[in-house]
Amino acid sequence: MSFVIPPAPSAAVPVLGGGQFPVHRIYCVGRNYAEHAREMGESDREPPFFFMKPADAVVPVGEEQTGEIAYPSLTQNLHHEVELVVAIGLGGRDIAAADAAAHVYGHAVGLDMTRRDLQAQMKKAGRPWSIAKGFDQSAPIGPIVPRAATAGAMTAGAITLAVNEVPRQRGDLRELIWGVAETIAHLSRAWTLQPGDLIFTGTPAGVGAVVRGDLLHARIEGLPDLRVRVR
Numbered sequence: 001m002s003f004v005i006p007p008a009p010s011a012a013v014p015v016l017g018g019g020q021f022p023v024h025r026i027y028c029v030g031r032n033y034a035e036h037a038r039e040m041g042e043s044d045r046e047p048p049f050f051f052m053k054p055a056d057a058v059v060p061v062g063e064e065q066t067g068e069i070a071y072p073s074l075t076q077n078l079h080h081e082v083e084l085v086v087a088i089g090l091g092g093r094d095i096a097a098a099d100a101a102a103h104v105y106g107h108a109v110g111l112d113m114t115r116r117d118l119q120a121q122m123k124k125a126g127r128p129w130s131i132a133k134g135f136d137q138s139a140p141i142g143p144i145v146p147r148a149a150t151a152g153a154m155t156a157g158a159i160t161l162a163v164n165e166v167p168r169q170r171g172d173l174r175e176l177i178w179g180v181a182e183t184i185a186h187l188s189r190a191w192t193l194q195p196g197d198l199i200f201t202g203t204p205a206g207v208g209a210v211v212r213g214d215l216l217h218a219r220i221e222g223l224p225d226l227r228v229r230v231r
């Protein structure tokens with residue numbers, strides 16, 4: 001094939017123990033913890049809904065490393081959202097929740113960075129969230145841990161985020177309204193999941209703003225920590 005301009009390099013995330021996971025698409029679940037739904041002024045039980053980020057919004061951060069993101073343009077209110085990320089290894093459509101585990105390659109800690117002020121404006125106007133959610137470097141992510149190394153599905157465990165080591169977000173994966181298996185079932189009815197897809201599964205309560213110079217420290221029990229500096 002002769003490309004008329006250089007093709008974009010594939011986005012990739014390091015896998016713990018070696019190798020790279022090539023990123024195909026990034027799906028995100030909205031309001032998937034009841035307390036966070038309430039802090040956003042919404043009801044705490046509704047069918048799952050989804051939005052996307054471009055694959056090249058990932059900022060891969062290796063184990064024991066501190067990543068860096070630039071404070072984005074057009075916002076005065078950049079928010080952190082710590083999330084469990086599911087990496088799809090086996091694609092499919094209409095996947096039953098009972099079969100979902102077989103489609104999961106592994107898990108990672110991710111940050112769904114959000115221009116909250118723009119999101120509020122877009123919501124109010126009934127417009128798409130892309131500018132609030134899908135901007136450059138909006139998806140920092142730690143190393144992916146293969147499923148075999150985390151004793152299978154991640155259905156419980158503390159999920160926390162600190163800014164400059166001051167606790168901000170705290171929850172437990174048990175509190176997910178739509179668990180990983182149900183999320184995969186729902187998503188795969190709307191899109192054909194492909195190997196390389198990432199799913200950001202939603203954030204617990206305690207979201208808030210960061211400023212230049214802040215250090216974000218995101219943790220999920222059983223996965224390597226994710227550290228990111230805003231510059």
Ligand code: MN
Binds near residue numbers: 029
């Ligand atoms: Mn989110």
